[in-house]
Amino acid sequence: xxxxxxxxxxxxxxxxxxxxxxxxxxxxxxxxxxxxxxxxxxxxxxxxxxxxxxxxxxxxxxxxxxxxxxxxxxxxxxxxxxxxxxxxxxxxxxxxxxxxxxxxxxxxx
Numbered sequence: 364x365x366x367x368x369x370x371x372x373x374x375x376x377x378x379x380x381x382x383x384x385x386x387x388x389x390x391x392x393x394x395x396x397x398x399x400x401x402x403x404x405x406x407x408x409x410x411x412x413x414x415x416x417x418x419x420x421x422x423x424x425x426x427x428x429x430x431x432x433x434x435x436x437x438x439x440x441x442x443x444x445x446x447x448x449x450x451x452x453x454x455x456x457x458x459x460x461x462x463x464x465x466x467x468x469x470x471x472x
Contacts, residue, residue: 370418388432388434
């Protein structure tokens with residue numbers, strides 16, 4: 364099974380959107396793929412894959428490319444626990460059902 368077949372289409376479309384954004388930012392800065400690759404610390408082949416939205420390229424390279432291009436600002440919002448509405452609701456619901464501390468038997472006769 365190919366990696367693309369295992370991923371939901373929404374993930375693949377977001378990877379393509381991110382890759383396209385990286386490519387646009389690179390071109391606006393008049394950088395070649397080779398120049399970006401050097402600053403990211405990878406090969407131009409990897410930059411080409413990033414710009415195409417490859418799901419098998421390491422996330423560190425995506426993040427580093429965003430950093431180099433000055434587009435890293437919103438990455439801090441990814442997986443932010445404060446934005447996890449469902450998790451917050453589940454956590455709050457479980458607060459009242461916390462296990463009580465175990466009592467010890469009084470063996471003093």
